[in-house]
Amino acid sequence: MKAEDLKYVVKDRYSQIANQSKIQNETSCCGVGGCCTIDYAVFAESYDKEKGYNADADLGLGCGIPTQFASIKEGDSVLDLGSGAGNDCFVARAIVGETGKVTGLDFTDAMLEKARKNVAKLGFTNVEFVKGDIEEMPLADNQFDVIVSNCVLNLVPDKTKAFAEIMRVLMPGGHFCVSDVVIKGELPEKLKQDAEMYAGCVSGAIEMDTYVGIIHQQGFQEVEIHKQKEIVIPVEILKEYLTDEEILQFEKKEIGIFSITISGEKS
Numbered sequence: 001m002k003a004e005d006l007k008y009v010v011k012d013r014y015s016q017i018a019n020q021s022k023i024q025n026e027t028s029c030c031g032v033g034g035c036c037t038i039d040y041a042v043f044a045e046s047y048d049k050e051k052g053y054n055a056d057a058d059l060g061l062g063c064g065i066p067t068q069f070a071s072i073k074e075g076d077s078v079l080d081l082g083s084g085a086g087n088d089c090f091v092a093r094a095i096v097g098e099t100g101k102v103t104g105l106d107f108t109d110a111m112l113e114k115a116r117k118n119v120a121k122l123g124f125t126n127v128e129f130v131k132g133d134i135e136e137m138p139l140a141d142n143q144f145d146v147i148v149s150n151c152v153l154n155l156v157p158d159k160t161k162a163f164a165e166i167m168r169v170l171m172p173g174g175h176f177c178v179s180d181v182v183i184k185g186e187l188p189e190k191l192k193q194d195a196e197m198y199a200g201c202v203s204g205a206i207e208m209d210t211y212v213g214i215i216h217q218q219g220f221q222e223v224e225i226h227k228q229k230e231i232v233i234p235v236e237i238l239k240e241y242l243t244d245e246e247i248l249q250f251e252k253k254e255i256g257i258f259s260i261t262i263s264g265e266k267s
């Protein structure tokens, strides 16, 4: 599939998801992964103990808690890429306080609408949601102290462009911390090619070493993986995409799907 077509699939999927509750996303057959593919509950971590947590903004779509390792400080200017209904933005707002600023960027109208309704209810004047593509952010250079993102960059076709943009909009001395899905080893093509699985954050995921390599290539320093979690795919799901023989190969090889939380600094 071409990059533009993939983005269309992603936007379409997340337009549907924006209007579903967290419980629907985690339990319904037509959750993020599409009918009978990966259930998002496999990825998501519980946010309800995080300061600033807002249940209306939590659609159960994350794969880590990047704000836990993002070293956000009071007064910081924070950008959240693929902000969805604003889950990480409101957690970041609780840290930056009145004097900081939080910007959420997303390209799905239904998500932006939901996030803006949430911020209106909360009455924050220093949280805004901007429409735009992570590969070409409509944002000025050198303006953010911290960039976070939760389970989004795997959906972006050109990860090199995404990290180049992160580098561009970060202030010198700023840093990013993202949670994302990556692959270890070689994932069978059939799994990767399936567009429904893509929207479920697996088929668009790239090899972990390649991911970390892109971050280094863009010039980030002090690159650190803070957390890794293996995603166990039930055999019933593998069976939809693979023959029995391929499933055996899958299990024997040192391959797998992981969620990681990784950070890096712009010098």
Ligand SMILES: C[S@@+](CC[C@H](N)C(=O)[O-])C[C@H]1O[C@@H](n2cnc3c(N)ncnc32)[C@H](O)[C@@H]1O
Pocket: 010, 011, 014, 057, 058, 059, 060, 061, 062, 063, 081, 082, 083, 084, 085, 086, 087, 088, 105, 106, 107, 108, 111, 132, 133, 134, 135, 149, 150, 151, 152, 155, 156
């Ligand atoms: C898995 S959801 C995560 C939402 C949010 N980070 C959370 O944890 O609740 C992915 C979000 O990224 C957005 N997204 C995907 N690709 C994007 C791109 N290229 N540019 C901007 N937003 C994108 C989708 O619209 C969707 O809202």
